[in-house]
Amino acid sequence: MEHMNDPAWLAGLAAAMALTGLLSGTLAGLLGVGGGIVIVPVLFMVFPFFGVDEAVQMKLAVGTSLATIIPTSLQSARKHRMKGAMDEALLRGIWPSMAVGVLLGTVLAIFVRGPVHSAIFAVVALAVAVNMGFTAVDHKIRDSFPTGIARQGLGGFIGAVSAMMGIGGGTVGVPILSMFGTPIRAAVATASVFGIIISIPATIGMIYGGWGDPRVPPFSLGYVNMIGFALIVPASLIATPWGVHLAHSIPPLLLKRAFAVFLGITSVRMIWSVIG
Numbered sequence: 001m002e003h004m005n006d007p008a009w010l011a012g013l014a015a016a017m018a019l020t021g022l023l024s025g026t027l028a029g030l031l032g033v034g035g036g037i038v039i040v041p042v043l044f045m046v047f048p049f050f051g052v053d054e055a056v057q058m059k060l061a062v063g064t065s066l067a068t069i070i071p072t073s074l075q076s077a078r079k080h081r082m083k084g085a086m087d088e089a090l091l092r093g094i095w096p097s098m099a100v101g102v103l104l105g106t107v108l109a110i111f112v113r114g115p116v117h118s119a120i121f122a123v124v125a126l127a128v129a130v131n132m133g134f135t136a137v138d139h140k141i142r143d144s145f146p147t148g149i150a151r152q153g154l155g156g157f158i159g160a161v162s163a164m165m166g167i168g169g170g171t172v173g174v175p176i177l178s179m180f181g182t183p184i185r186a187a188v189a190t191a192s193v194f195g196i197i198i199s200i201p202a203t204i205g206m207i208y209g210g211w212g213d214p215r216v217p218p219f220s221l222g223y224v225n226m227i228g229f230a231l232i233v234p235a236s237l238i239a240t241p242w243g244v245h246l247a248h249s250i251p252p253l254l255l256k257r258a259f260a261v262f263l264g265i266t267s268v269r270m271i272w273s274v275i276g
Helices: 006-029 036-050 056-082 088-111 114-134 147-164 170-179 186-212 224-245 251-273
Strands: none
Touching: 006 036, 006 056, 006 224, 006 251, 036 056, 036 114, 036 147, 036 224, 036 251, 056 088, 056 114, 056 147, 056 186, 056 224, 088 147, 088 186, 114 147, 114 170, 114 251, 147 170, 147 186, 170 186, 186 251
């Protein structure tokens, strides 16, 4: 905790968090991922410098990431909706099961041990990276998103995995939507709303689940660290429109490959931390 009394160190941390926010905001608009796929591993590496107990580092990274996703997803979804690319009928049909999945994923994020939590993050990120990196932009297993129980099951899966990983829903939602015939730009736009459905209840859950935990650092509400939140959010909001513009400007195949590269880097980092 003594690091927090060093003005030079705090200035360096502020700069690092601002850069993280710019990158995560750009990715939120570009890929519909809410930035969490970048924020979680960065915070996971930064929190040890605060002297945070290893047992709660991943929980704090996930909780803080979920909190930062709220304003970024709101802005990203609004801008994508203005461009008319969202599948609003799908959103109306899938959000109840996704909300149930978020509840389950939040409970797991609170109670699963740190190394197991990190390993789950790494494996899911790597699986999505492989899918997005080695399939064609029009790769799909059917022409339309399933209905009925299958739709609700997919919604629950997206919600649970995303809440547990501290991501906005696009990391899992975009490839799933793409595989079921949704054009990549429409998938990104629709997944931006997933971030809202996931981040708000999951953040509340992480605050409640970590309330009173003596291992969390100062300036935290449960498992949400307010220092990270305050530094990342403004930069993310500035950069999100940049990503939205890119998403509607660059070739779709390049969009998928960029998604895969970012996820691959993230998963390798997390696997290395677990092995270490």
